Structures are given as C-alpha cells and as structure tokens.
Amino acid sequence: MHHKTILLVEDNPDDEALTLRALDKSKISNEIVIVRDGVEALDYLFGAGAHAGRDTLLQPRLILLDLKLPKLDGLEVLKRLRADPRTALLPVTILTTSSEERDVAASYRLGANSYVRKPVNFDAFIEAVRHLCLYWLTLNTAPPASR
Numbered sequence: 001m002h003h004k005t006i007l008l009v010e011d012n013p014d015d016e017a018l019t020l021r022a023l024d025k026s027k028i029s030n031e032i033v034i035v036r037d038g039v040e041a042l043d044y045l046f047g048a049g050a051h052a053g054r055d056t057l058l059q060p061r062l063i064l065l066d067l068k069l070p071k072l073d074g075l076e077v078l079k080r081l082r083a084d085p086r087t088a089l090l091p092v093t094i095l096t097t098s099s100e101e102r103d104v105a106a107s108y109r110l111g112a113n114s115y116v117r118k119p120v121n122f123d124a125f126i127e128a129v130r131h132l133c134l135y136w137l138t139l140n141t142a143p144p145a146s147r
Contacts, residue, residue, distance in 0.1 A: 012066070019095070
C-alpha cells in the first residue's frame with residue numbers, strides 16, 4: 001500500500017529548507033520524510049540501519065532524489081531501487097541543480113520517472129514543486145505495492 005508520504009533525499013540544508021518552504025507555500029500537507037545521504041535513503045526504503053523495523057509495505061508515494069549525495073550518489077540509489085522488486089515501481093523524480101546532459105541521460109536510463117532542475121528563482125521553484133506534487137500525488141495513479 002502506498003500512503004502519500006514524500007521522501008526527500010537531500011544533503012544540502014539550504015536546498016532542504018527551500019524545498020520544505022516550497023511544499024508549504026504550495027499547500028502540500030503530506031508527510032515529508034527527509035534523509036540526507038544515499039545510504040540513509042536505501043535504509044529507509046528497505047527498513048535497514050536506523051530505519052530497521054519500519055513497515056516497508058508503507059512506501060512513499062513520491063521520492064524527490066538529489067544526485068549529488070554523500071556516501072552513495074543519487075544515480076546509485078536509483079539503480080538499487082530499480083533493481084529490487086519492492087521498490088522498482090516507486091515514482092522517482094530527480095530534483096537537482098545539475099543540468100549536465102550525461103546526468104539527465106543516466107537518470108532516465110536508470111529508470112527515473114522525471115528530471116527537474118532546481119530553478120534558481122524561488123517563485124519558479126515553488127511552481128515547479130507545486131506542479132510536481134499535483135501530478136504525482138493527485139493526478140497520477142500510483143503503481144501497485146510490490147512485496
């Protein structure tokens with residue numbers, strides 16, 4: 001079963017605060033789980049490490065994944081998510097400052113559902129987050145839960 005939690009995978013405190021503010025300004029009231037590196041993201045999703053015992057049947061409805069992360073980068077996180085049947089279908093939006101063509105191509109090749117470059121302008125960022133969440137949390141039909 002998917003509840004409407006958003007998993008934010010972001011190591012930069014300023015970008016985290018900006019994203020949370022954009023969600024708040026967009027009136028997105030879903031639970032937000034924040035993890036700050038790639039290893040913690042996988043631990044959360046697979047119920048390991050500090051998240052051991054978490055009910056992994058309750059997966060996030062949307063993962064907002066940065067690419068430049070400590071311990072394990074976003075592309076490696078994405079690769080591991082897509083390789084496991086329990087997380088293979090989870091919606092993943094890459095939310096990053098990178099506009100490198102190779103990052104965009106690699107993200108899609110590894111199974112990202114969308115790639116959004118973080119706008120520099122805050123109002124544009126709020127709009128981007130609002131549209132993302134409207135689509136993924138309201139309009140889109142979530143994939144069935146995988147066991």
